[in-house]
Amino acid sequence: TKTRLAHMLEAARLVEQFLTNVDQEAFFTDTKTAYAVVRALEIMGEAASGIDPEMRVRYPEIPWRIIIDMRNRLIHGYFSIDYQIVWDTAMQDLPAVIRSLSQIIKSMNQTDLEEESTNDD
Numbered sequence: 001t002k003t004r005l006a007h008m009l010e011a012a013r014l015v016e017q018f019l020t021n022v023d024q025e026a027f028f029t030d031t032k033t034a035y036a037v038v039r040a041l042e043i044m045g046e047a048a049s050g051i052d053p054e055m056r057v058r059y060p061e062i063p064w065r066i067i068i069d070m071r072n073r074l075i076h077g078y079f080s081i082d083y084q085i086v087w088d089t090a091m092q093d094l095p096a097v098i099r100s101l102s103q104i105i106k107s108m109n110q111t112d113l114e115e116e117s118t119n120d121d
Contacts, residue, residue, distance in 0.1 A: 001055055002108050007047040008067075009101040011040040015090050016098070027087055034083055037090055038074050045071020061100045063093070 018036045019027065027033060048067045056064045070089065074081060 001051060002105065004047040004050045005101055005105050005108075008044045009098065009105060011043040011047070012094055012098045012101065014040045015094055019090055024087055028083055034086070037086060038081060041086065041089070042071050042074050045069075045074070059100065059104055062097060062104075067097075 015037050018033050018040070022030070022033060027037075045068050048062075048064050049071070051064065056062070074086075
C-alpha cells in the first residue's frame with residue numbers, strides 16, 4: 001500500500017514539474033507536455049486502484065474514485081480526452097491531493113519507526 005501511495009505521489013509531483021512555468025495556452029499547444037501530464041494521471045489512477053478499500057475509507061480526503069475513474073477515461077477514451085478537464089484537475093485538485101498523500105505517507109513512516117523501536121526493546 002505504501003508503495004502505491006508513493007507511486008501516486010511521485011506521479012502527482014511529476015505533473016507539477018511538467019506544468020512549472022506552463023500557462024494554459026502553452027499546455028493546449030504543447031503535445032509533449034499534455035501527453036506527459038495525461039500519462040502521470042493514468043499512473044496515479046492505476047496505483048490508486050490497487051489501494052485496499054479499508055485504506056480508501058480511512059483517508060476520504062483523497063478522491064480515490066475520481067482518480068481511478070479519470071485514469072479509466074484517459075486510458076480508454078484516449079481519442080477524446082478533454083484537455084480542459086486535465087488542466088483543471090492538475091491546477092485545482094492536484095495540490096490538495098499531493099498534500100494529503102504526503103501527510104499519509106509521513107504518518108505511515110512514523111508508525112513504521114515507532115513499531116521498529118518497540119520491537120527493538
